[in-house]
Amino acid sequence: MTDLYPTRVEGDATEIPRQDAVVRGTPDDGPLDRAQLDGFDRDGYLTFEDLVTPEEVEQFRGELRRLAADPAVRADERTIIEGTSQEVRTIFEVHRTSEVFARIAADPRLVGRARQVLGSDVYIHQSRVNLKPGFGGGDFAWHSDFETWHAEDGLPRMRTVSISVSLTDNYSFNGPLMIMPGTHKTFVSCSGVTPEDNYKRSLVMQNAGVPSEEILTRMADEHGIDVLAGTAGSAVMFDCNCMHGSNGNISPYPRSNIFLVYNSVENAAVEPFAADRPRPAYLGARDVTPVG
Amino acid sequence: MTDLYPTRVEGDATEIPRQDAVVRGTPDDGPLDRAQLDGFDRDGYLTFEDLVTPEEVEQFRGELRRLAADPAVRADERTIIEGTSQEVRTIFEVHRTSEVFARIAADPRLVGRARQVLGSDVYIHQSRVNLKPGFGGGDFAWHSDFETWHAEDGLPRMRTVSISVSLTDNYSFNGPLMIMPGTHKTFVSCSGVTPEDNYKRSLVMQNAGVPSEEILTRMADEHGIDVLAGTAGSAVMFDCNCMHGSNGNISPYPRSNIFLVYNSVENAAVEPFAADRPRPAYLGARDVTPVG
Numbered sequence: 001m002t003d004l005y006p007t008r009v010e011g012d013a014t015e016i017p018r019q020d021a022v023v024r025g026t027p028d029d030g031p032l033d034r035a036q037l038d039g040f041d042r043d044g045y046l047t048f049e050d051l052v053t054p055e056e057v058e059q060f061r062g063e064l065r066r067l068a069a070d071p072a073v074r075a076d077e078r079t080i081i082e083g084t085s086q087e088v089r090t091i092f093e094v095h096r097t098s099e100v101f102a103r104i105a106a107d108p109r110l111v112g113r114a115r116q117v118l119g120s121d122v123y124i125h126q127s128r129v130n131l132k133p134g135f136g137g138g139d140f141a142w143h144s145d146f147e148t149w150h151a152e153d154g155l156p157r158m159r160t161v162s163i164s165v166s167l168t169d170n171y172s173f174n175g176p177l178m179i180m181p182g183t184h185k186t187f188v189s190c191s192g193v194t195p196e197d198n199y200k201r202s203l204v205m206q207n208a209g210v211p212s213e214e215i216l217t218r219m220a221d222e223h224g225i226d227v228l229a230g231t232a233g234s235a236v237m238f239d240c241n242c243m244h245g246s247n248g249n250i251s252p253y254p255r256s257n258i259f260l261v262y263n264s265v266e267n268a269a270v271e272p273f274a275a276d277r278p279r280p281a282y283l284g285a286r287d288v289t290p291v292g
Numbered sequence: 293m294t295d296l297y298p299t300r301v302e303g304d305a306t307e308i309p310r311q312d313a314v315v316r317g318t319p320d321d322g323p324l325d326r327a328q329l330d331g332f333d334r335d336g337y338l339t340f341e342d343l344v345t346p347e348e349v350e351q352f353r354g355e356l357r358r359l360a361a362d363p364a365v366r367a368d369e370r371t372i373i374e375g376t377s378q379e380v381r382t383i384f385e386v387h388r389t390s391e392v393f394a395r396i397a398a399d400p401r402l403v404g405r406a407r408q409v410l411g412s413d414v415y416i417h418q419s420r421v422n423l424k425p426g427f428g429g430g431d432f433a434w435h436s437d438f439e440t441w442h443a444e445d446g447l448p449r450m451r452t453v454s455i456s457v458s459l460t461d462n463y464s465f466n467g468p469l470m471i472m473p474g475t476h477k478t479f480v481s482c483s484g485v486t487p488e489d490n491y492k493r494s495l496v497m498q499n500a501g502v503p504s505e506e507i508l509t510r511m512a513d514e515h516g517i518d519v520l521a522g523t524a525g526s527a528v529m530f531d532c533n534c535m536h537g538s539n540g541n542i543s544p545y546p547r548s549n550i551f552l553v554y555n556s557v558e559n560a561a562v563e564p565f566a567a568d569r570p571r572p573a574y575l576g577a578r579d580v581t582p583v584g
């Protein structure tokens with residue numbers, strides 16, 4: 001298969017225009033209207049106030065607490081524990097291990113939006129719940145998710161969206177998601193070869209797949225940086241190729257969210273484009289059964 | 293001398309109501325009007341758009357670049373160099389080592405405001421220029437400056453203000469100053485004994501003088517958190533006892549500022565209240581010659 005988006009290359013990183021449509025559905029396909037679809041096409045993301053109810057937020061938070069306290073979950077390789085605090089930071093594949101999270105992952109409010117944008121049935125490429133503690137929660141440097149999913153999981157085209165449902169209020173000061181709007185239309189090829197089992201380190205700190213500071217500066221100058229504040233229960237849907245990141249969090253207020261990655265069933269993973277073998281299925285699913 | 297604000301104590305940290313007036317001057321004394329003085333009394337800080345001109349900003353930035361490139365400055369103990377990048381992060385006592393910074397430190401636009409709030413002549417307790425790089429500049433945890441200046445430098449009363457002049461644009465996303473407005477009216481006594489030569493570590497990471505997370509959470513719930521964005525040339529004046537801090541900065545945009553601490557000549561430093569000996573004079577001046 002032709003590699004439309006070569007990355008992890010020797011020499012300088014380059015920018016490649018996006019080869020794939022951003023929005024494939026129409027307003028008739030449902031829940032998003034023309035303005036929203038146009039906004040997603042232009043900015044690469046949309047936010048939704050109150051996508052889930054306060055009662056659901058409470059239920060999800062309870063489920064997250066339950067999982068984080070379960071010794072079996074803590075010992076599972078799909079759980080990332082922060083070194084110094086020994087607190088749970090991320091739990092992957094929760095749509096398979098939790099009935100509560102399986103239900104929201106298949107909920108029409110989420111799946112309908114993903115289907116409409118991607119123009120087909122969708123399956124879950126990755127799911128996780130994240131906990132970013134207050135009083136010093138870490139940052140996450142700028143990156144495109146697609147760069148990793150293409151290089152290390154083998155997603156061939158840009159036909160994937162993420163939906164993040166906030167379980168806490170997001171302020172500008174507690175390390176919220178930041179997106180450079182419009183950057184989803186350019187693929188930033190990254191220099192450097194993927195180390196073996198890169199995922200074991202890259203979940204904590206990115207090594208390969210890091211765009212150059214020169215390109216990031218130019219992109220920020222051109223596109224600006226949107227800081228996505230919002231209340232618990234709100235959500236953001238963003239394109240797989242958005243340049244995004246988050247600052248650390250010294251505030252007392254932790255952040256947690258449910259993160260679901262929907263991929264078009266017509267964009268199933270093939271062999272990785274820049275790694276010896278695919279990452280484990282809990283990071284990049286190989287099972288393309290449609291959801292919802 | 294009675295210690296009105298005991299800190300670095302054994303056992304749990306406590307909260308002590310402020311014993312000192314926040315504002316001593318009147319609108320007749322000079323540049324600040326009644327609303328501004330009331331605002332400073334209530335919130336513990338004031339911001340000023342365009343306190344200095346764009347030409348001055350350029351001059352200050354040039355002077356900062358010159359100092360940061362000077363091998364003698366880099367080797368000076370008053371210069372803090374970041375370990376990994378080997379870049380200059382802070383240069384202290386610039387009002388004595390740079391004519392340009394000496395001039396702005398004595399400028400009526402700054403000194404007049406400090407005098408008016410503090411109700412007396414003032415001298416410079418500390419001066420510095422700060423550089424917070426983009427792409428991963430570090431955070432600074434919540435603290436009251438007065439706690440340190442009282443414990444380690446011997447400032448007896450709360451009669452000190454800081455003025456920070458921005459040399460770069462400050463956005464919500466590049467690690468700007470954050471203040472919990474109104475916290476200057478409560479002294480948070482901190483637990484733990486001051487280690488010898490604490491300043492050698494505390495400029496990089498706070499060890500002693502750290503308020504408890506419980507108190508910080510309650511303060512944030514009660515007072516909120518103000519994020520002080522502003523353009524280059526703007527300034528913020530804040531009370532010595534404001535609870536403040538800053539997040540890290542993954543954005544491409546560095547932050548730099550000139551930071552001047554004005555203390556009332558009637559509040560000269562005595563022996564430290566919670567340390568064996570005072571910090572070096574470049575961190576806490578012992579010379580109380582009035583400025584401006």
